[in-house]
Amino acid sequence: MQPRRQHLIDTAHRLFNEHGYHATGIDWILAESGVSKATLYKHFRSKEELILAVLQQRHVYFMTLLEEAVAKAQKNGQQPVLVIFDVLDAWFESEGFFGCNFIKASAEYAAAGDAIHEFAAQHKLDTQQLIRRSLGESGDDTMAAELALLFDGAIVVAHTRGDHGAAKLAKKMAEQLLAAH
Amino acid sequence: MQPRRQHLIDTAHRLFNEHGYHATGIDWILAESGVSKATLYKHFRSKEELILAVLQQRHVYFMTLLEEAVAKAQKNGQQPVLVIFDVLDAWFESEGFFGCNFIKASAEYAAAGDAIHEFAAQHKLDTQQLIRRSLGESGDDTMAAELALLFDGAIVVAHTRGDHGAAKLAKKMAEQLLAAH
DNA sequence: TCTAAAGTGAACAGATCTGTTCACTTTCTG
DNA sequence: CAGAAAGTGAACAGATCTGTTCACTTTAGA
Numbered sequence: 258m259q260p261r262r263q264h265l266i267d268t269a270h271r272l273f274n275e276h277g278y279h280a281t282g283i284d285w286i287l288a289e290s291g292v293s294k295a296t297l298y299k300h301f302r303s304k305e306e307l308i309l310a311v312l313q314q315r316h317v318y319f320m321t322l323l324e325e326a327v328a329k330a331q332k333n334g335q336q337p338v339l340v341i342f343d344v345l346d347a348w349f350e351s352e353g354f355f356g357c358n359f360i361k362a363s364a365e366y367a368a369a370g371d372a373i374h375e376f377a378a379q380h381k382l383d384t385q386q387l388i389r390r391s392l393g394e395s396g397d398d399t400m401a402a403e404l405a406l407l408f409d410g411a412i413v414v415a416h417t418r419g420d421h422g423a424a425k426l427a428k429k430m431a432e433q434l435l436a437a438h
Numbered sequence: 439m440q441p442r443r444q445h446l447i448d449t450a451h452r453l454f455n456e457h458g459y460h461a462t463g464i465d466w467i468l469a470e471s472g473v474s475k476a477t478l479y480k481h482f483r484s485k486e487e488l489i490l491a492v493l494q495q496r497h498v499y500f501m502t503l504l505e506e507a508v509a510k511a512q513k514n515g516q517q518p519v520l521v522i523f524d525v526l527d528a529w530f531e532s533e534g535f536f537g538c539n540f541i542k543a544s545a546e547y548a549a550a551g552d553a554i555h556e557f558a559a560q561h562k563l564d565t566q567q568l569i570r571r572s573l574g575e576s577g578d579d580t581m582a583a584e585l586a587l588l589f590d591g592a593i594v595v596a597h598t599r600g601d602h603g604a605a606k607l608a609k610k611m612a613e614q615l616l617a618a619h
Numbered sequence: 620t621c622t623a624a625a626g627t628g629a630a631c632a633g634a635t636c637t638g639t640t641c642a643c644t645t646t647c648t649g
Numbered sequence: 650c651a652g653a654a655a656g657t658g659a660a661c662a663g664a665t666c667t668g669t670t671c672a673c674t675t676t677a678g679a
Contacts, residue, residue, distance in 0.1 A: 261656075277546045279460030283637060293657045298638065355548060363598040364542040365458045378599050403611055406604065410591025417544040418559050423587060430584055430615060437614050442626075464667060474627045479668065 262300045264290050270311045274355040278308060278365045278373075308362070308373055315358050316380050320387065327391045336435070337391040338404060342428035345411055349421040356416030360409065384408065400438065407431055443481045445471050451492045455536040459489060459546045459554075489543070489554055496539050497561050501568065508572045517616070518572040519585060523609035526592055530602040537597030541590065565589065581619065588612055 268290035272281040283304055287294055301307040323344055330340040348354055359377035366373040388408070389401035411427035414420050449471035453462040464485055468475055482488040504525055511521040529535055540558035547554040569589070570582035592608035595601050 275548065277460065277548060279458065280546065282635070284635080293659095294638080295640085295658085296656055299655080302638095304637065356545060360541075360594055360598060361545040364537060364545045365461065367456065367458060367536060381595075381598050399607075402607060406591040406595050406607060406611070407587070408591075409594040409598075410587040410589075413541055413590040413594050414562075414587050417541060417562050417590075426580075426583060426587060430587070430611075433618050434611060434614060437618055463665070465665080474629095475668080476628085476670085477626055480625080483668095485667065 261292050261296055265292055265297055265300065265307065266311055266314055269307055270315065270358075271353075273308070273311060273361075274353070274358065278362060305373065309376060312358060312362060312373070312376050312380070316376075316383070320383060323384070323387055327387070337393070338388060338396075338435075339428060339431060341388065341391065341404075341408065342411070342424050342431060345408065345415075345427070346424035349411075349415045349424050354415070354421075357409075357412045360412065381405070381409070400434075403434055404431055442473055442477055446473055446478055446481065446488065447491050447495055450488055451496065451539075452534075454489070454492060455534070455539065459543060486554065490557060493539060493543060493554070493557050493561070497557075497564070500561075501564060504565070504568055508568070518574070519569060519577070519616075520609060520612060522569065522572065522585075522589065523592070523605050523612060526589065526596075526608070527605035530592075530596045530605050535596070535602075538590075538593045541593065562586070562590070581615075584615055585612055 265286065269281070269286050272286055272289060283294070283297065286307075287297060297307070301310065323341055326340045326344050327337045330337045359380045362373050363377040366377075368374065385401055385405040388404050389396065389398060392400055392404075407427040407430055411423040414423040414426075446467065450462070450467050453467055453470065464475070464478065467488075468478060478488070482491065504522055507521045507525050508518045511518040540561045543554050544558040547558075549555065566582055566586040569585050570577065570579060573581055573585075588608040588611055592604040595604040595607075
């Protein structure tokens with residue numbers, strides 16, 4: 258393993274979250290992590306590559322979290338798709354909630370074709386596909402798109418307004434939409 | 439009036455939209471607008487003040503747009519709150535759609551107490567209150583919060599994934615939620 | 620037409636940004 | 650224990666950032 262590399266990713270992740278991507282300088286990440294600049298540039302060719310590594314790690318972590326929650330619900334006979342909003346709720350209530358890395362990355366790197374923007378878009382697509390799978394055969398693509406919209410809506414409301422009840426509200430809305438179906 | 443001031447705000451608005459707040463330097467705004475640096479700093483004490491002026495103008499513009507659409511719907515006997523999603527749809531389909539200024543400002547200036555972050559949060563609160571008013575006496579605060587969540591969800595989906603059908607989807611969801619009520 | 624306000628252009632300050640280089644030291648491994 | 654790999658620290662480059670200053674020019678109104 259490469260403990261420095263991981264430590265850099267973790268530190269960068271925290272600072273990017275709290276202050277944004279552009280506002281967080283390389284030197285700041287180095288000072289916080291205690292790693293030398295030469296080492297950072299041995300592991301990552303550029304700041305962009307570091308950002309992508311952070312997003313990649315976050316992507317894997319978050320998808321795993323959702324998949325495990327869905328699997329657990331399926332075993333317990335619960336509606337699998339609704340537990341996704343419970344995961345959101347737990348996230349919002351945690352100390353480390355500073356909004357969605359991917360939505361923020363999308364906003365800061367808005368240029369069409371930008372690697373960071375594309376990665377973020379792909380993550381959101383993957384999330385929607387996970388929602389689609391968790392709906393099972395009784396669901397359809399439109400339903401998945403609706404729930405994905407509730408998902409992102411809840412994150413933005415929770416972050417921009419500090420309204421941590423957004424996940425519960427979105428869950429209630431999801432239940433109504435599923436029932437109406 | 440002050441044409442230079444307005445021209446600076448318009449140019450800054452466009453560049454902030456396309457490239458983000460941190461990524462857009464003062465010199466860039468000056469080059470695009472053809473205004474001198476001394477003039478910019480005579481009208482705005484700092485970049486932050488320019489950003490706030492852009493957001494203020496955008497706030498007034500957008501609220502007016504929504505209020506006029508709601509008023510028109512009320513006169514025509516339509517459900518007023520649903521036309522809000524038609525406004526969103528027209529915005530997404532327009533050339534100048536680069537996501538929501540306020541959500542993006544919120545993301546880039548995430549520090550608690552930051553003036554830019556607070557302004558963005560207030561804008562979102564004002565939008566929700568407009569939704570609440572347009573619901574009339576048959577609605578309630580929870581319903582307004584739900585529609586505001588759909589509103590922000592649609593914007594984020596449209597921007598991060600380039601899915602311009604998000605407004606129509608959100609409108610359909612809004613109709614179902616109103617009907618279920 | 621005269622005056623005051625507004626704007627220009629260019630230089631400058633000082634900080635900060637990403638990224639490179641290199642001699643030296645530490646750590647790991649066979 | 651020896652050699653390779655990884656990391657350090659500091660200096661450096663060159664670009665870019667926000668913001669200031671000032672002598673000069675343009676514009677607008679009484």
